[in-house]
Amino acid sequence: MKNIFDEMHAQKGGxxxxxxxxxxxxxxxxxxxxxxxxxxxxxxxxxxxxxFAVYGEGEGTERLIPFDIIPRIIPAAEWxxxxxxxxxxxxxxxxxxxxxxxxxxxIQAGLIPAEQVFCNAQYxxxxxGLAVRNNIYxxxxxxxxxxxxxxxxxxxxxxxxxxxxxxxxxxGVSYMLENRRMMMxxxxxxxxxxxxxxxxxxxxxxxxxxxxxxxxxVDDPTVVVLTPGAYNSAYxxxxxxxxxxxxxxxxxxxxxxxxxxxxxxxxxxxxxxDVIYRxxxxxxxxxxxxxxxxxxxxxxxxxxxxxxxxxxxxxVGTGVADDKSIYPYVPDMIRFYLSEEPIIANVPTFQCRxxxxxxxxxxxMKDLVVKETHGAGGYxxxxxxxxxxxxxxDFKLRxxxxxDKYIAQPTLALSACPTFVESGxxxxxxxxRPFVLSGKEVRxxxxxxxxxxxxxxxxxxxxxxxxxxxDTWVLxx
Amino acid sequence: xxxxxxxxxxxxxxxxxxxxxxxxxLFPRTDGGQRILHWAIDSPGRRWRQTDAYGNQVYSMxxxxxxxxxxxxxxxxxxxxxxxGLLLPHDSSVPPLAFALQTPLTATGPQIExxxxxxxxxxxxxxxxxSDSLKALMGAVFQAVAYKKGATDVSATAAEAxxxxxxxxxxxxxIFIAACRARxxxxxxxxxxxxTEDRDHTSSHAWAEAWVADAHRGNGAWLGFDITNNRLAxxxxxxxxxxxxxxDAGPIRGMRLGGVDEKMHVRVAxxxx
Numbered sequence: 001m002k003n004i005f006d007e008m009h010a011q012k013g014g015x016x017x018x019x020x021x022x023x024x025x026x027x028x029x030x031x032x033x034x035x036x037x038x039x040x041x042x043x044x045x046x047x048x049x050x051x052f053a054v055y056g057e058g059e060g061t062e063r064l065i066p067f068d069i070i071p072r073i074i075p076a077a078e079w080x081x082x083x084x085x086x087x088x089x090x091x092x093x094x095x096x097x098x099x100x101x102x103x104x105x106x107i108q109a110g111l112i113p114a115e116q117v118f119c120n121a122q123y124x125x126x127x128x129g130l131a132v133r134n135n136i137y138x139x140x141x142x143x144x145x146x147x148x149x150x151x152x153x154x155x156x157x158x159x160x161x162x163x164x165x166x167x168x169x170x171x172g173v174s175y176m177l178e179n180r181r182m183m184m185x186x187x188x189x190x191x192x193x194x195x196x197x198x199x200x201x202x203x204x205x206x207x208x209x210x211x212x213x214x215x216x217x218v219d220d221p222t223v224v225v226l227t228p229g230a231y232n233s234a235y236x237x238x239x240x241x242x243x244x245x246x247x248x249x250x251x252x253x254x255x256x257x258x259x260x261x262x263x264x265x266x267x268x269x270x271x272x273x274d275v276i277y278r279x280x281x282x283x284x285x286x287x288x289x290x291x292x293x294x295x296x297x298x299x300x301x302x303x304x305x306x307x308x309x310x311x312x313x314x315x316v317g318t319g320v321a322d323d324k325s326i327y328p329y330v331p332d333m334i335r336f337y338l339s340e341e342p343i344i345a346n347v348p349t350f351q352c353r354x355x356x357x358x359x360x361x362x363x364x365m366k367d368l369v370v371k372e373t374h375g376a377g378g379y380x381x382x383x384x385x386x387x388x389x390x391x392x393x394d395f396k397l398r399x400x401x402x403x404d405k406y407i408a409q410p411t412l413a414l415s416a417c418p419t420f421v422e423s424g425x426x427x428x429x430x431x432x433r434p435f436v437l438s439g440k441e442v443r444x445x446x447x448x449x450x451x452x453x454x455x456x457x458x459x460x461x462x463x464x465x466x467x468x469x470x471d472t473w474v475l476x477x
Numbered sequence: 478x479x480x481x482x483x484x485x486x487x488x489x490x491x492x493x494x495x496x497x498x499x500x501x502x503l504f505p506r507t508d509g510g511q512r513i514l515h516w517a518i519d520s521p522g523r524r525w526r527q528t529d530a531y532g533n534q535v536y537s538m539x540x541x542x543x544x545x546x547x548x549x550x551x552x553x554x555x556x557x558x559x560x561x562g563l564l565l566p567h568d569s570s571v572p573p574l575a576f577a578l579q580t581p582l583t584a585t586g587p588q589i590e591x592x593x594x595x596x597x598x599x600x601x602x603x604x605x606x607x608s609d610s611l612k613a614l615m616g617a618v619f620q621a622v623a624y625k626k627g628a629t630d631v632s633a634t635a636a637e638a639x640x641x642x643x644x645x646x647x648x649x650x651x652i653f654i655a656a657c658r659a660r661x662x663x664x665x666x667x668x669x670x671x672x673t674e675d676r677d678h679t680s681s682h683a684w685a686e687a688w689v690a691d692a693h694r695g696n697g698a699w700l701g702f703d704i705t706n707n708r709l710a711x712x713x714x715x716x717x718x719x720x721x722x723x724x725d726a727g728p729i730r731g732m733r734l735g736g737v738d739e740k741m742h743v744r745v746a747x748x749x750x
Contacts, residue, residue, distance in 0.1 A: 114574050119575070121578065128569070256496060257498055257539055258539040258541050288732065303525065306529070307525065
């Protein structure tokens with residue numbers, strides 16, 4: 001692909017304005033110092049225990065998510081627009097969820113086919129008619145954004161697109177925070193040269209958001225983080241966020257329901273819990289409502305939730321809005337609920353459930369990215385240009401067997417950012433996951449988590465697929 | 478018809494339980510052609526009553542004192558419509574379409590597909606069906622599965638019960654529902670009571686409702702199929718709860734801490750007038 005937007009270097013001549021100082025600084029840095037700084041970062045991350053369990057590689061496989069010391073820099077004006085776009089999108093997604101589990105106006109209006117919503121495995125009938133505080137469902141949203149040129153466009157025409165919405169239990173924010181801490185520790189002088197918008201107040205914003213959505217009549221809510229436990233791949237993040245917010249990290253077995261109330265066991269006796277920042281999936285929350293074999297949740301939790309006496313963040317059933325089969329309708333949601341045009345566009349998407357889009361997908365699979373609508377984390381997808389003819393033929397059979405389970409998108413030339421790799425510094429594809437918080441208002445820490453595909457040419461940035469991360473700088477105005 | 482119902486469920490533990498939490502769906506519905514004349518539930522511990530998304534009355538019950546027994550008694554009198562095959566309008570904010578999606582208990586398989594194909598024809602997306610083809614399906618399930626108490630436990634899937642060729646009313650309902658959904662027909666589980674002379678059948682019962690075309694209402698209506706008895710739902714049935722499957726609508730779902738060696742005893746008496 002020739003039309004790859006390079007975040008640091010303009011196609012004609014030198015570094016982009018916002019990278020100029022950095023490039024100059026990097027050029028003066030002796031190679032030995034770089035090697036030493038990278039080693040320092042690695043050993044510090046190991047020492048803090050920031051690792052990530054990888055599924056599908058046998059039990060207990062833990063891996064350090066590689067950290068790259070070259071930051072991803074976003075100019076103020078770009079972030080300004082992106083922030084408005086994120087606020088708009090997350091507002092519309094929350095309004096959609098409130099509508100689906102309430103009046104269902106968007107379906108009556110004929111904008112989204114009813115079966116796409118109600119026959120979706122992520123739709124939770126239990127939420128129908130259940131009131132949630134401030135009508136907010138996705139309190140914490142991770143919106144994956146890429147910068148790319150569309151086929152036929154030149155690199156410099158590249159624009160930002162939303163690739164995916166994550167409204168269930170989006171993870172990765174601890175890396176955003178730790179990456180910044182690491183950069184400030186390794187290169188304090190850089191933060192003197194650049195005015196970088198701070199992100200370290202994110203835990204305060206998160207706690208404030210969670211307190212804002214506490215049940216009615218609770219002035220000083222008890223907020224907890226619910227984790228599935230130490231074997232979960234994101235356990236480090238659960239513990240980290242609880243510690244940063246100064247609140248309890250609990251497991252399901254630490255809580256119980258009695259008399260319309262959720263309690264946690266403490267050394268001083270039972271204590272009422274008002275808000276749960278839950279990092280377990282819907283299916284495991286209440287074994288008396290969802291999966292009976294779940295030992296991770298709290299029996300009876302849904303009865304307290306239905307009573308409006310505990311807040312779950314995120315709410316149950318948010319998956320119906322971030323499912324890949326619903327994604328193509330988000331721009332319509334923005335127009336329908338807000339009467340606005342989307343500020344950040346969707347990636348053009350073919351829905352294989354539609355016969356002509358299916359035939360297009362089958363005929364052009366070598367150029368497309370094909371995704372399972374229920375897949376996540378880079379599993380269950382095919383990147384056409386990076387696949388063999390055999391892989392493509394096998395995938396075609398899967399799509400033909402169940403077309404409504406797949407969508408397809410053009411292979412975008414994701415932007416690349418210079419990154420340290422074995423051969424030196426080379427461009428690698430990146431994306432961005434900003435974390436958007438919705439309580440009484442919508443807020444976010446500037447930037448987000450930049451993920452980088454470390455393999456040359458790879459477009460898969462997921463940490464489970466060997467991706468790394470970078471610090472993300474939003475520059476001051 | 479007037480049904481006098483007395484339903485007692487007792488759990489006993491060899492080693493006492495320190496805590497119990499239960500969802501209890503033992504309060505008859507007030508729609509679907511039936512009327513409650515009086516009804517009461519006796520139970521230990523704290524309890525609170527809610528209407529769930531499907532319009533069922535659910536009692537949540539919690540018990541924090543040590544106990545070696547839980548006794549839940551539901552009793553009262555319900556008047557049911559004398560009509561058989563009553564068409565019921567949709568009754569909750571969960572749309573009928575949501576009942577077209579399979580659940581783990583109703584997941585389809587080759588045998589279910591075969592049953593569905595024979596009675597309902599080929600799959601063609603979400604649809605309503607004629608009550609005649611659904612009656613044929615009911616007959617086919619009735620033929621394929623012999624009623625046998627204890628042949629399955631509550632976690633049996635439709636496919637497992639069908640493969641065995643025997644089961645109880647819950648299994649027959651799940652198989653019927655699975656076959657309907659395999660052809661895009663919304664279908665749901667009903668739990669309730671049955672007035673029966675047959676001593677082999679318990680009076681605690683389960684059957685299914687399918688979404689059928691309704692000439693009078695235009696869009697559709699629920700029609701009850703008592704598969705175990707191979708007939709449309711009639712006055713001998715009292716509806717307690719509906720849901721996607723047994724997990725949503727079953728009479729009691731609970732868990733406890735401690736309470737080793739549980740013995741459950743159920744006594745149901747239904748008398749008709």
